[in-house]
Amino acid sequence: MSACYSVFGDAMSYKVDKFSLFQAEDNPTAQEISTTYTELTGSKCEIKSINQSPKILYKYTFLASTIWFNGSNYNIHFLHVKLQKSNDNFSSNIVDVPNCLFNISSDTQASADALWKTCTPMFVLENFDSKYLRLVARSYSTSNKARLHTSYHYDGQVNPGNIYYNPSLIVMEL
């Protein structure tokens, strides 16, 4: 932190260097999320703050889709999603961030109730004490998988190819 002083020596204003990140993953490969926790493409970042215990805003957006087989035969999706932090780029130090987890699903009681939807979770982390953040997800069971980032149906066509919603991440030190 640096301070600006007037000629009289009293503080006029402060300029505080703060970390921020704005990134999109262009045309990502589709992720099929099953029962193992998997890092969501483009959700990982290194927090390069010069401040101790910064307050961090983390916002990520992605598309989650029910997987269609044929006719009215769908893999009804039900995902567990959680935010994790690490000091070593998730090599061995991997910690779930408390109070930063959620579910997304279609109607899990119906046999054919499909859902395709963007999801934009946002978290504010007080006194952040680590170096890296990411989102991971898994499905409730192998019958509840989801496909991320791409659309299999679009503009009246089945499997038109190259239809992406780029997963994007905004991280700001507040």
Place this chain on the structure above:
Amino acid sequence: MAHLEQKIRNYVHHVDTSFAKEVISTTVEYYPGTEVTYTPTPGASKVIYECNYQISWDPDGLGSYPCTRLQYSTDNGSSWTTISGTQMLEGNYNSDNDYLWHNFMYVFVLDSWTGERKLRLSGRAFGSTTEYTIGRSYNTHTSSSEGDGSCPHVTVYSVMP
């Protein structure tokens, strides 16, 4: 690394209070209330376009399949180009009538450009049985009726390197 006021510049917010709900069919149409004319701050590396809006199932209770995209125009809206990586099919399907309403929140992180462009969302239904209505609301009315809901809310800003 910089102060956020140095990093984020030139906010534009768009809330169209003259908005009226609109049924979207199988021809690509402009989503009313989402168009912004924007010139990035010189030297910006990214432009962020964020939009929150709602749709209702009407007129097709079995499902809504909005096929949405972000577009830009460099000729004041005479022609439009779809931006790669901003396309998605959303919505729902059920074998019985499901009557779902959805709220969508998009965040697009775009490479910056020079000069003025118009940005807008547009889309179409996947098919004639999966049409939907932008901005139709039910719960804002005390009687058993429906009407206009919230218009889309849009914000655009520049990110400096």
